[in-house]
Amino acid sequence: MKLTHFNEAGKAHMVDVTVKDDTVREAVAEGRISMKPETLALIQQGALGKGDVLGVAQVGGIMAAKKTWDLIPMCHPLLLTGVNIEFHINSEINAVEIRATVSTTGKTGVEMEALTGVSAAALTIYDMCKAVDRSMTIEYVRLMAKSGGKSGTFVRKDE
Numbered sequence: 001m002k003l004t005h006f007n008e009a010g011k012a013h014m015v016d017v018t019v020k021d022d023t024v025r026e027a028v029a030e031g032r033i034s035m036k037p038e039t040l041a042l043i044q045q046g047a048l049g050k051g052d053v054l055g056v057a058q059v060g061g062i063m064a065a066k067k068t069w070d071l072i073p074m075c076h077p078l079l080l081t082g083v084n085i086e087f088h089i090n091s092e093i094n095a096v097e098i099r100a101t102v103s104t105t106g107k108t109g110v111e112m113e114a115l116t117g118v119s120a121a122a123l124t125i126y127d128m129c130k131a132v133d134r135s136m137t138i139e140y141v142r143l144m145a146k147s148g149g150k151s152g153t154f155v156r157k158d159e
Helices: 037-045 053-066 111-129
Strands: 023-034 082-090 095-106 137-147
Touching: 023 111, 037 082, 037 095, 037 111, 053 082, 053 095, 053 111, 082 111, 095 111, 111 137
Parallel strands: none
Antiparallel strands: 023 095, 023 137, 082 095
């Protein structure tokens, strides 16, 4: 398998997608942020002084997905047609599970946008809760599925 972000001289470059066909593309990423049970309870009760933690994290994840090309050097600027950030409170493991679904019609995929959306949502939760819990851990950020484009469909099988 050949890495595409290197030119013939071995230098990093942005892949030229000019001649690629536009196709419908979607990617789903997941991750979680683990915390103390007391912190999770504060999120659920809306009792943190900074406001609606998950509401703000949802906006943060969407905004980050839209600006991925500003953050990741070789990403193309994309016109995203959909970004959905969802949260699931998992009290058994004291975590907020995060799922980002990103879609577009274009020449390149949206995997990085989905991963960035999950990461930024988790970082937003951390930022809003760090005053009460600096031991939170962001973990298991990974691509779950992608469709569209020349490489076709990918679905994570180890879950």
